[in-house]
Amino acid sequence: xxxxxxxxxTGNGFKxxxxxxxxxxxxxxxxxxxxxxxxxxxxxxxxxxxxRIPSIVDDGIRLNESNxxxxxxxxxxxxxxxxxxxxxxxxxxxxxxQWLFFQSTQFTNAFQQLFIYRxxxxxxxxxxGKAFANSDNVYSVLEGQLKKGKFIVGDKFTIVDIxxxxxxxxxxxxxxxxxxxxxxxxxKYSRCQEWYCTCYSFKExxxxxxxxxx
Amino acid sequence: xxxxxxxxxTGNGFKxxxxxxxxxxxxxxxxxxxxxxxxxxxxxxxxxxxxRIPSIVDDGIRLNESNxxxxxxxxxxxxxxxxxxxxxxxxxxxxxxQWLFFQSTQFTNAFQQLFIYRxxxxxxxxxxGKAFANSDNVYSVLEGQLKKGKFIVGDKFTIVDIxxxxxxxxxxxxxxxxxxxxxxxxxKYSRCQEWYCTCYSFKExxxxxxxxxx
Numbered sequence: 001x002x003x004x005x006x007x008x009x010t011g012n013g014f015k016x017x018x019x020x021x022x023x024x025x026x027x028x029x030x031x032x033x034x035x036x037x038x039x040x041x042x043x044x045x046x047x048x049x050x051x052r053i054p055s056i057v058d059d060g061i062r063l064n065e066s067n068x069x070x071x072x073x074x075x076x077x078x079x080x081x082x083x084x085x086x087x088x089x090x091x092x093x094x095x096x097x098q099w100l101f102f103q104s105t106q107f108t109n110a111f112q113q114l115f116i117y118r119x120x121x122x123x124x125x126x127x128x129g130k131a132f133a134n135s136d137n138v139y140s141v142l143e144g145q146l147k148k149g150k151f152i153v154g155d156k157f158t159i160v161d162i163x164x165x166x167x168x169x170x171x172x173x174x175x176x177x178x179x180x181x182x183x184x185x186x187x188k189y190s191r192c193q194e195w196y197c198t199c200y201s202f203k204e205x206x207x208x209x210x211x212x213x214x
Numbered sequence: 215x216x217x218x219x220x221x222x223x224t225g226n227g228f229k230x231x232x233x234x235x236x237x238x239x240x241x242x243x244x245x246x247x248x249x250x251x252x253x254x255x256x257x258x259x260x261x262x263x264x265x266r267i268p269s270i271v272d273d274g275i276r277l278n279e280s281n282x283x284x285x286x287x288x289x290x291x292x293x294x295x296x297x298x299x300x301x302x303x304x305x306x307x308x309x310x311x312q313w314l315f316f317q318s319t320q321f322t323n324a325f326q327q328l329f330i331y332r333x334x335x336x337x338x339x340x341x342x343g344k345a346f347a348n349s350d351n352v353y354s355v356l357e358g359q360l361k362k363g364k365f366i367v368g369d370k371f372t373i374v375d376i377x378x379x380x381x382x383x384x385x386x387x388x389x390x391x392x393x394x395x396x397x398x399x400x401x402k403y404s405r406c407q408e409w410y411c412t413c414y415s416f417k418e419x420x421x422x423x424x425x426x427x428x
Contacts, residue, residue: 050316050355061305065315072308075301087289087301091275094286101279102264105318141264 003027006047007054008034009212011108011167012066016054017212018162019070021204023077031212066166067100070159084159092154099145099152103163107142110135111171118180128179135182139189146191150198157199165199168192169209217241220261221268222248223426225322225381226280230268231426232376233284235418237291245426280380281314284373298373306368313359313366317377321356324349325385332394342393349396353403360405364412371413379413382406383423 005020005027007013013034020027032038032053040051048055048064055064056072063069074084085092113131122128142164145152152160175181186193199205219234219241221227227248234241246252246267254265262269262278269278270286277283288298299306327345336342356378359366366374389395400407413419 049358050320061308063308063312065312065319068308068312068315071311094275094277094282097285098277098279098282101282101315101318104315105279105322106264108319109323144263 003056003058004030005054005056006030006032006044007212008032008036008039010034010053011111011170013053014166014169014208014212015066015162016056016069016073017208018166018205019073019078019083019159021208022083022162022202023073025073025077029211065104067104067159067163070100070163071097074159083157083162085154089154095153096158096160099160100163102141103160103167107138107164108167110138111167114171114175114180118175118178123179132182139182139185139192143189143191146195150195152195157202161195161199162205165196165205168196169200172196217270217272218244219268219270220244220246220258221426222246222250222253224248224267225325225384227267228380228383228422228426229280229376230270230283230287231422232380232419233287233292233297233373235422236297236376236416237287239287239291243425279318281318281373281377284314284377285311288373297371297376299368303368309367310372310374313374314377316355317374317381321352321378322381324352325381328385328389328394332389332392337393346396353396353399353406357403357405360409364409366409371416375409375413376419379410379419382410383414386410 003020003025005016007016007029008031017029038044039048039053044055045051047057047062050064052064054066054069055062056069058072058076061072063072078084081089085096087093110131113134116122117128117131142152149155151157152164182188217234217239219230221230221243222245231243252258253262253267258269259265261271261276264278266278268280268283269276270283272286272290275286277286292298295303299310301307324345327348330336331342331345356366363369365371366378396402
């Protein structure tokens with residue numbers, strides 16, 4: 001049975017395609033236009049009762065939540081740990097899990113807030129100031145971590161980097177040139193910027209962004 | 215070396231204590247008053263650079279993000295799967311991960327929004343309506359899942375239930391009797407209410423709420 005990925009061009013939606021590119025795993029891509037009411041249709045709610053993307057169906061397993069999907073695919077198709085840590089790696093494995101939770105919560109929330117304000121044209125300086133303080137906080141934490149090494153956990157590019165770069169790319173693309181973009185990003189967060197360039201230099205990353213595009 | 219838990223009486227803060235109670239694991243409890251500026255002090259930022267709770271230090275491993283801590287403790291101290299699924303359990307293991315991500319993102323966000331509005335005294339009906347629509351969405355998803363069984367994943371009480379009940383309990387305690395509480399909860403979400411009563415009937419759960427209290 002083939003692995004099927006249901007996704008769309010969003011921060012979370014890019015993640016599984018990047019990983020599958022790195023692992024060279026064949027899959028059927030069901031690409032939704034975005035945004036779309038299709039994800040609330042009955043046939044899709046059977047796959048993902050939460051009506052969100054991405055989801056996968058693989059050998060009878062239906063899974064959603066993008067970072068859960070990364071962990072599942074890495075466990076099944078990356079036995080040698082090319083782009084993931086295994087439970088035997090001890091500390092790095094648990095830091096991998098920890099950073100995936102940080103990504104899905106605080107990191108995504110900081111971006112979401114700016115994105116929502118852009119969508120609803122919020123211009124109140126105090127409100128925007130709070131949102132920028134939030135994004136400042138999460139990028140400072142990431143900057144601190146990237147001072148220890150080139151990648152987020154340990155010494156290799158992993159599903160953690162995949163998880164962050166997908167959302168970061170989406171943020172850059174949707175906010176750049178608007179009043180909602182983080183000013184002087186490359187100067188304030190030079191390690192983050194360097195890390196982003198490194199991640200973007202991988203053709204597996206760029207090709208996934210192109211494949212899962214509007 | 216002893217396991218040390220740094221925590222406070224919040225939705226995320228209750229989680230590890232409940233699990234440690236079930237597993238009967240001795241630990242040193244560092245209980246912060248709440249809220250507290252202490253979590254931004256240098257000594258604590260060495261344990262958790264993000265300045266949040268909970269965190270654990272165990273055998274040289276420092277870990278934060280409450281659901282990552284649950285997975286770590288379950289892997290290390292619950293080898294027999296008393297309250298957790300193991301990777302050999304297949305689908306249930308991956309659903310466990312999936313629901314932990316759903317809990318930490320959408321479920322927590324829905325509660326946080328109501329909590330923030332309560333704190334800042336927001337009374338605009340349209341704004342509150344959106345927040346209630348969000349909480350309605352996540353509890354509907356949970357209600358749908360609990361129609362399949364007594365607990366959230368599979369047929370036993372697990373770290374997934376621990377994760378949800380901690381935040382749900384915190385929500386009930388902080389919003390009940392205010393205009394921010396979800397009206398007619400027990401009628402609208404009868405399975406969720408039943409599940410909550412079942413979880414609360416475990417003394418390991420109740421004692422954790424009491425131990426980690428303001």
